[in-house]
Amino acid sequence: MSTTPLRVGVVGAGNIAHIAQLPTLVARDDVELDVLVSRCEDPSELVRRWGFSTAVRTVEHALERDLDALFVLTPRSEHVAGVRSALEADVDVFCEKPLATATSDAERLADLADEHERVLMVGFNRRFAPTYVAAREEFGDAGAAFCVAQKNRRGSEYRATFENAIHMVDLLRWFCPGEPVDVAAHAAGDDPWQEDGVSALVRFAGGGTGVLTAARTAGAWAEKLDAYGAERSAEVVAPDTVTLTRDGVSTVRSMSPEAFGWATATNTFGFAAAVHHFLDRVRDRGTPLTSGREAARTQALLDDILQTAGLPVKEQEGRTWSSHATR
Template sequence: MSGQRLRVGVVGAGNIASIAQLPSLVARDDVELRALVTRRDDPEPLMRRWGFQRAHGTVDAMLDREELDAVFILTPRSEHVHAAKSALAAGVDVFCEKPLATRLDDAEMLERIASEHDRVLMVGFNRRFAPVYESGRSAFAADGATFCVAQKNRAGSEYRATFENAIHMIDLLRWYCGGEPIEVTARAAGVDPWQEDGLAALIHFDNGHTGVLMAARNAGNWGEKLDAYGDGVSAEISAPDTARITRDGVTTIREMTPEAYGWATATHTLGFAGAVDHFLQRVRDRQEPLTSGREAVKTQALLERILSAAGLPTEEQAGREWSSHAKK
């Protein structure tokens, strides 16, 4: 496949897709946007905007009629399973927005199908590809940081805030701390278990490392940061702009200012572009992605343990869904 243009299909072109993945795809000259799956009665504006050759009403119709190398699934999470299962079974590599599924057993099933069909399956945990988080993680050895505190606070709550949003920080805690979780305690705030005001968790890993999650949805403003410590190193990350790494009393500061980072947008600073590039490289070289289906299953398993420990439901509430990736 080296040197050939990758034939790509995209399922969903809503708000997040338009901000995050689609700008990265159209910027590449080795990608051919072959097809779009959309609910719109008139898909022409979307096709013209992004350069799609054809539009289809369903995933199955697209897979039946197109020759594709990869599919990007950028829909609400309730639609991930059918689209990913169909694409993987058709022999197409899949990039799926997080979380991979609404249920852990479905996520495990998708990972198993990808393995059986020798397909690349990657989940969009883009924070691992954000320059500031990459800089912080690289300051520690392979076994990770001894202590890590990850916070994602945001004014206002919404349906399944921890499941949809704080899962990024749970994935970062796994990546930074290493090991597998052996003990989880958690507390939630708020009266609606599906629309919690926030959640805090303490996670002990089998390598002796400890992670702390804080996700306050009743905060005064948006804020995302991570502090990690171990082996004489401190990493202080203020996303998406600053990484402060201190080793032996010497601090190195990396700032993603517009001047220093080429007037970068959130597409780059929060790792969306890096995730897209990483997936497409894995499609070409057939190696396992950093945020593979296998990794995504482990993150979702830890998420379920945190929700259960906090007394929150792990299932979806009938008739409700989070619409940040609303399909268009």
């Protein structure tokens, strides 16, 4: 593979970019942070802090700079336009999840990536978190027979299940091979746009069964996953521990500072590994684990869960979303 530096552009430098992608990009010797697309009146501080060559106001101006890859880290309502422009300019793209606000748009972007032979990856970082990776490896190609995924929080938000539980839906697809063949779901609360939570039961073509719990009435944030199959068990308490059990013997792995090099959320939640995975695929032209096509399939399953639970699958007219502050 070539060692020529990859010229990278970044769209949006808000909270998620500062926590996850930018620290990883600046640590790579083979990456040149060329251009930042920012709404700031004066982005000079951001340019200096992260070492960009320049800053521009629009994606179109950024794409004039002969980039190898573009990171789209904006609110989800802006993903489609940025990703489409980059793919049409024959630039590889890493996009924060979800790929689009509508599954049909996500599918069209996956098609566009195929047409232009571009690498398109979506930031489903849980598939790269060390604890989840260890749990998934326990079941090999056969996958898990049963998987229970939970992501619970205190207090709801606009389209809470779509915004947060989509990570767990993606993990259910990863742990249980085959596409979903049957979905049952129930939503709690009186407001379909700001629900109290969702539970779902999903049967997959490979024979596995997935259970989703996404409560917004919990006492505190909690994320965990249990998987079972072939007389083996895996229990993840994210992001710090995974317990693997076979033949009645349990092994606990901990992502403590001592065990994981002064671990931070950038590493323990898989953000850094996801960025490295994408850049490696840009170089070797392989298909990312969380490709645009995979992301569209995850979003299609989430749509099935939401529809079955009586929740909307489209954005509320006239309402915008911005959880990760973008600058």
